[in-house]
Amino acid sequence: MNYRVLFILISALPFCSLAQQWNVPEPQEFDKTEVCLGELEQPLTVELADNQQQQARGLMQRESLGEYNGMWFRYGNERPGYSGFWMYQTLIPLDIAYLDRQGRIVKTFTMRPCGSDDPTQCRSYSPGKNYWSVLEVNGGFFAEHDIRMGDQLRKAEGESCEQKYGKE
Template sequence: MVDLVRRVFSAGLMALALAGCAAKAPVGVNGEPMQRLAVVTASGEHAFWVEIADDEPERQRGLMFRPPLADDQGMLFQWPGEPPREQSFWMRNTPSSLDILYIDPKGRIVSIASHATPFSETPIPSNGAANGVLELRAGRASEIGAKPGDKVLHPYFKP
């Protein structure tokens, strides 16, 4: 009986230890928790933590003056309540190269601008209506096999 109690107690301690190690959402520079997002490609589902830019000051600032993104992090730009439209981004004051994924309201990738040039003020068009934009570290979209038509999973997009 003592052995059973000891095993149950040990299992309980292990469960508590594992729960304490569970991944918590990282916090973005705006002080808010980052959100989970996944990009589904032919190679599988690829998870990211994203900061949300959903108001004009956040969208204008974007990733300006920031160090390079980690492989599992990005920024999701949203236009809540606005219809999808042609989008255009630039890299003003952005010191590291990015992949820019333009996304339609259903979460489908419209187009991808790979390895956008740091500090460039040249507009990078979406080449189609989009209401979401995901920025990732340059080369990351290719690494996961992302292509136009692939799916982005996040509550902002309605399938």
């Protein structure tokens, strides 16, 4: 085989893969759970993105998200810090928190929708630190509720997230 033809074929492979990724993933069904975040007393209702199809779809094409609603992307292993999220086909601003194995926030961003039809033109939000899961909520939620680095995400126990230990 001619080396020039082989080079062209090999060079085209990444573009074929990208073209497949440009298709918006099919809508998914998500299980839900209640979680607590930092010092918030109100639990969050989060949809669980546990498999690759759910994670690929995420909050794409949603026109709104309830005030105390979000999505929790859970991975079975540690993700590298250069692996980030983007806002392709996402219509609403989102706050994102990258979480360590214990559910502590290691990095946050407020992400803006990307209006481009070309996903390569959408900014990637990479934490620069390894992470195990990701929480997405409405843009501005973290600032409004004083959520910051080191705050922890944990499963809710009951209807309130008020921590009883350490209080009299």
